[in-house]
Amino acid sequence: MQRERDDADGPIGTEELERSMRAGRARDVAIILGVVAVTLLVVNSGGLVKWTQALPSAPHNAWLAERAAEWHTVMRRLGPAEWFEKLRERRG
Amino acid sequence: MVFPTLAFLLFFLVVWPHAWIAVWMRQHTLHKLVIIVASYVFYAFWDWRFAFLLAGSVLLNWGTGRLIETARGTPGQVRWVSVGVAANLLLLGVFKYYGWFSTEMNALLRTAGLAREIPLMEILLPVGISFFTFQGISYIVDLHRGDLDRARPLIDVLFFISFFSHLVAGPIVRAASFLPQLERPPRPDRVFVGLGVMLILWGVFKKAVVAHWLAVGLVDRVFFDPVSYGTLDALAAVYGYAVQIYCDFSAYSDIAIGIAALLGYRFQRNFNQPYRAETLADFWRRWHMSLSSWLRDYLYVPLGGNRGGRWRTYRNLMLTMVLGGIWHGAAWKFVIWGALHGAWLAAERMLEGTARNAALATPRPRWRRALAVALIFHFVCFCWIFFRAENVARATELLGALARPETATTLVSPWLIGLIAFGLAIQFTPPDLIERLDRVYQRLPVVVVGLLAALVLLVVELIGGDETAAFIYFQF
Numbered sequence: 179m180q181r182e183r184d185d186a187d188g189p190i191g192t193e194e195l196e197r198s199m200r201a202g203r204a205r206d207v208a209i210i211l212g213v214v215a216v217t218l219l220v221v222n223s224g225g226l227v228k229w230t231q232a233l234p235s236a237p238h239n240a241w242l243a244e245r246a247a248e249w250h251t252v253m254r255r256l257g258p259a260e261w262f263e264k265l266r267e268r269r270g
Numbered sequence: 271m272v273f274p275t276l277a278f279l280l281f282f283l284v285v286w287p288h289a290w291i292a293v294w295m296r297q298h299t300l301h302k303l304v305i306i307v308a309s310y311v312f313y314a315f316w317d318w319r320f321a322f323l324l325a326g327s328v329l330l331n332w333g334t335g336r337l338i339e340t341a342r343g344t345p346g347q348v349r350w351v352s353v354g355v356a357a358n359l360l361l362l363g364v365f366k367y368y369g370w371f372s373t374e375m376n377a378l379l380r381t382a383g384l385a386r387e388i389p390l391m392e393i394l395l396p397v398g399i400s401f402f403t404f405q406g407i408s409y410i411v412d413l414h415r416g417d418l419d420r421a422r423p424l425i426d427v428l429f430f431i432s433f434f435s436h437l438v439a440g441p442i443v444r445a446a447s448f449l450p451q452l453e454r455p456p457r458p459d460r461v462f463v464g465l466g467v468m469l470i471l472w473g474v475f476k477k478a479v480v481a482h483w484l485a486v487g488l489v490d491r492v493f494f495d496p497v498s499y500g501t502l503d504a505l506a507a508v509y510g511y512a513v514q515i516y517c518d519f520s521a522y523s524d525i526a527i528g529i530a531a532l533l534g535y536r537f538q539r540n541f542n543q544p545y546r547a548e549t550l551a552d553f554w555r556r557w558h559m560s561l562s563s564w565l566r567d568y569l570y571v572p573l574g575g576n577r578g579g580r581w582r583t584y585r586n587l588m589l590t591m592v593l594g595g596i597w598h599g600a601a602w603k604f605v606i607w608g609a610l611h612g613a614w615l616a617a618e619r620m621l622e623g624t625a626r627n628a629a630l631a632t633p634r635p636r637w638r639r640a641l642a643v644a645l646i647f648h649f650v651c652f653c654w655i656f657f658r659a660e661n662v663a664r665a666t667e668l669l670g671a672l673a674r675p676e677t678a679t680t681l682v683s684p685w686l687i688g689l690i691a692f693g694l695a696i697q698f699t700p701p702d703l704i705e706r707l708d709r710v711y712q713r714l715p716v717v718v719v720g721l722l723a724a725l726v727l728l729v730v731e732l733i734g735g736d737e738t739a740a741f742i743y744f745q746f
Contacts, residue, residue, distance in 0.1 A: 199708045202463035213720025229276045
């Protein structure tokens, strides 16, 4: 099968982007993921409760939902979750 | 499981460390197995039965690859390629087109006064079948053409076709560009963290905020019942859909590319500011680039491309675009959408010689280039009407609403206009914006990057929709 190429073809890979970017370390991703996960768990604990409540009905999911609710209560008491909920309510 | 959800974040938080721990333990096979198992779990979230179909598709392509390798240099090679491609198309045909084909054939038989009918069957459409079938064909054809030097072991073909990052809505990854990446484990000191994180966050924002609000606040309502709306609402819905489908589909691609980058893999880019195109051919070099280049290399070129004279080129363009339309779904509206694009591309090709000479003689002034961009954008918007509408009749109703002399508007709001303007403005940002942002990223401590990423996600959670709808391209 004969190949044919146009002027502008050749898949544009992310190579061209990467050429002008600096590669990092997988360890950096671990730190970023960790910080994101902890921040979301603290500030958006309400989202976790909502998610666990939407899981299919099963004993371990019920257990998970209870733990998430307890965690959310603590985060509300400490402040960040309540502050985020107020922002959300203001949005309407 | 949809990308911008808590469920996916938790899934990724489990998969990512396991994949890298295997690399750290120098267990390359284990690393691949982690991602393959994760991919099947991810896919089984939609319907576990389809995981067997996916595995069957992988086995089919891997087996065909072995047969091609064995028959290399003999007439049997072409035979096995044909059998493999036909088997892939048959799989796609049964699951995607059988229902449409039988309905249309029965209508035709009834019109002809024949009593016999083709049995109708309710066949569920496996999510992502169009994507993984095309990747399977890419494996077979790349091997046959010599773009891929040899058949790959089953574990590599499993990884290539099933990788959760691109599995359900692309980009359509080429065998020749991806499989060589599996020969060595990804290097933990060469991860494009800035690129990956920025693409993921940008994708989440485009999907959960821009695409979501345009869909629920404007597009879905107008396209559901076009006769109830006047010109302004209909016009806003058409522009809104142009922005929505871009922000939806490019978001999926960005997140997929970003996730692959964080796992040490590289995909093709899939979008490059498509609405700034000055010709439709240019649009197709910027929109869904992995599909358009796939169609070019595996369909247009084998059909003869531009090698057989003018009329054959026009025919090949038309056929490629109509089949590209049908790839999106079994419906006449996609045939019309593809035919419109094919006809315009053929017309551009027809005028190309004259236009090229004129362009060489005098560089086009800025206003003419702006006019060309506006013209192509409006043509693409016109075609989107057929693409988005439930059927051709609904598309015609929407065209009627556009022509109705009624300027009262019930849906258009500053927020929605702002979203449309934002979606169009991002088409004209500097092409090297991501590189510039990467330089900013390099100067920041990693913990600060994590906090900023979390902040972006919280803002999206605040202003985005409560429920994340499935991506548009899941249905294809």
